[in-house]
Amino acid sequence: MLWFAGRLHEGHTVPFDLSDRGLLLADGLFETMPCVDGHAIWADRHLARMADGAAVLGIPFDAALAAQALSALVSTDTAPGALRLTLTRGPAPRGLRLPVNPAPTLFATRAPWRADGLFQPVRLATSRIRRNSTSPTARLKTLAYLDGVMALAQAQGAGADDALMLNEAGRVACTSAGNLFVIVDGELITPPLSEGVLAGITRALLLELAARAGLVPVERPLLLADLHAARRVYTTNSLRFLTPINAVDGVPLASSLSAADEQALRALVVPPGLRAFIAA
Amino acid sequence: MLWFAGRLHEGHTVPFDLSDRGLLLADGLFETMPCVDGHAIWADRHLARMADGAAVLGIPFDAALAAQALSALVSTDTAPGALRLTLTRGPAPRGLRLPVNPAPTLFATRAPWRADGLFQPVRLATSRIRRNSTSPTARLKTLAYLDGVMALAQAQGAGADDALMLNEAGRVACTSAGNLFVIVDGELITPPLSEGVLAGITRALLLELAARAGLVPVERPLLLADLHAARRVYTTNSLRFLTPINAVDGVPLASSLSAADEQALRALVVPPGLRAFIAA
Numbered sequence: 001m002l003w004f005a006g007r008l009h010e011g012h013t014v015p016f017d018l019s020d021r022g023l024l025l026a027d028g029l030f031e032t033m034p035c036v037d038g039h040a041i042w043a044d045r046h047l048a049r050m051a052d053g054a055a056v057l058g059i060p061f062d063a064a065l066a067a068q069a070l071s072a073l074v075s076t077d078t079a080p081g082a083l084r085l086t087l088t089r090g091p092a093p094r095g096l097r098l099p100v101n102p103a104p105t106l107f108a109t110r111a112p113w114r115a116d117g118l119f120q121p122v123r124l125a126t127s128r129i130r131r132n133s134t135s136p137t138a139r140l141k142t143l144a145y146l147d148g149v150m151a152l153a154q155a156q157g158a159g160a161d162d163a164l165m166l167n168e169a170g171r172v173a174c175t176s177a178g179n180l181f182v183i184v185d186g187e188l189i190t191p192p193l194s195e196g197v198l199a200g201i202t203r204a205l206l207l208e209l210a211a212r213a214g215l216v217p218v219e220r221p222l223l224l225a226d227l228h229a230a231r232r233v234y235t236t237n238s239l240r241f242l243t244p245i246n247a248v249d250g251v252p253l254a255s256s257l258s259a260a261d262e263q264a265l266r267a268l269v270v271p272p273g274l275r276a277f278i279a280a
Numbered sequence: 281m282l283w284f285a286g287r288l289h290e291g292h293t294v295p296f297d298l299s300d301r302g303l304l305l306a307d308g309l310f311e312t313m314p315c316v317d318g319h320a321i322w323a324d325r326h327l328a329r330m331a332d333g334a335a336v337l338g339i340p341f342d343a344a345l346a347a348q349a350l351s352a353l354v355s356t357d358t359a360p361g362a363l364r365l366t367l368t369r370g371p372a373p374r375g376l377r378l379p380v381n382p383a384p385t386l387f388a389t390r391a392p393w394r395a396d397g398l399f400q401p402v403r404l405a406t407s408r409i410r411r412n413s414t415s416p417t418a419r420l421k422t423l424a425y426l427d428g429v430m431a432l433a434q435a436q437g438a439g440a441d442d443a444l445m446l447n448e449a450g451r452v453a454c455t456s457a458g459n460l461f462v463i464v465d466g467e468l469i470t471p472p473l474s475e476g477v478l479a480g481i482t483r484a485l486l487l488e489l490a491a492r493a494g495l496v497p498v499e500r501p502l503l504l505a506d507l508h509a510a511r512r513v514y515t516t517n518s519l520r521f522l523t524p525i526n527a528v529d530g531v532p533l534a535s536s537l538s539a540a541d542e543q544a545l546r547a548l549v550v551p552p553g554l555r556a557f558i559a560a
Contacts, residue, residue: 002298004298012298012299014295016293017293018294019389022303023303026426027425027426093391096425096429096457107298111374129414132412132427135412136427142426143305144306144417146305146415146416146422147417149307150337168410168414168448176376177376
């Protein structure tokens with residue numbers, strides 16, 4: 001299901017201007033989030049993040065129209081869905097130079113959200129592709145996602161489930177599409193945004209709510225050794241919430257967190273409306 | 281003018297599947313080249329580079345079909361044109377994971393090629409955005425071009441014409457969409473591909489033909505100081521050929537190359553068919 005040019009469409013094929021800079025130059029942004037029971041999860045935070053990114057890139061963004069797109073898609077079904085909102089700088093003459101009067105493109109899609117494999121531990125393989133903390137694509141959720149695509153493909157090709165991405169300094173940054181957290185003693189630690197990581201919505205939520213699970217939230221650079229020394233390592237994102245990591249490059253990671261403590265962390269980030277769809 | 285789905289279209293708007301990974305994830309490649317008098321300049325080299333990139337990314341590429349697209353566009357007019365060929369991994373279900381049976385999208389466009397400002401010296405401003413030599417997007421001409429877009433916009437916002445991009449080690453890499461060359465004594469020096477630069481077609485041509493202009497071609501890492509110490513600094517690309525650089529961050533660069541020597545370099549890279557359209 002697609003929302004495009006002000007209305008819903010079955011399928012994803014519509015008349016589209018192929019001079020769109022989103023398609024030609026990755027000149028745009030996106031957001032993904034679950035929805036259930038007529039409600040897009042943390043839509044306000046996703047719209048605020050897109051507005052922040054659009055301001056950095058200088059792309060006009062109509063947050064009210066974007067909210068309308070999400071509402072229209074949410075209303076089509078009460079079952080869990082995975083929403084994606086995409087904003088581009090729109091069609092323009094050839095070349096990199098910014099158009100003087102951009103006519104941005106906004107569209108959104110809805111696919112089924114699936115609980116399969118949720119919370120199942122994953123194995124990471126360290127990618128040769130590093131995050132570039134100087135790039136606007138590191139902190140913002142831009143369309144320039146090819147590094148993540150290739151890092152994931154290479155990790156899966158090597159028999160792992162996902163990629164561990166380091167930054168240019170060789171410190172731990174993130175997975176192909178998720179932030180990283182480690183629990184060391186009573187601290188819940190994640191790399192600061194300056195390490196070249198996305199300002200994740202679930203990341204922010206965990207930092208805000210960690211105290212409720214008895215943990216002290218900390219933003220601090222992490223080394224590979226910190227993953228091996230941790231009580232537990234997680235990756236987070238908006239559609240899968242909290243995923244434990246049980247190995248890096250074939251070396252198992254410890255898990256000395258109690259089931260109750262892990263449950264307490266999940267409770268912080270899993271939207272109530274989705275709990276009924278998740279096997280215990 | 282657009283070539284899409286096997287035929288020419290006026291304008292750029294056609295039925296298009298918005299689940300295309302080129303649009304959603306910058307999962308694809310492109311090439312740009314001039315054409316004139318029924319001939320796409322260095323089309324064989326551009327098609328070979330796209331084939332190389334497609335092999336790295338694992339995107340099926342039909343070079344014969346791409347050649348057909350270029351031919352169709354070239355045939356529409358004998359006047360100089362700027363061609364762009366775009367290949368994406370095509371439509372796919374949501375997520376980063378590669379589709380098992382990709383159905384790649386191939387399209388091409390033609391715009392007027394303009395000689396305005398050709399060979400006019402440009403001023404560079406050093407970008408805060410660094411090239412990432414570990415990324416497949418550094419050496420390949422992928423759709424993930426947002427770093428170049430933003431680097432150019434920031435340079436122009438600061439009153440310069442283009443951005444000077446350094447790599448993660450702080451060495452000189454390229455401009456927003458061109459390779460860099462310096463002439464020092466009798467050497468024509470450009471950074472090796474391992475410095476995080478695109479494998480430019482004009483770059484390769486200059487290295488192959490430098491001896492004809494009495495210069496020794498060299499691939500060697502360059503520092504900012506090398507630009508200031510050079511007899512002449514150039515940026516190269518397929519549509520603008522050879523552009524002198526006369527300042528970096530407001531500091532003028534020397535030019536101790538004779539007009540005849542500069543002319544000899546131009547002669548190496550400007551396609552004969554276009555010479556009649558370029559003011560002396």
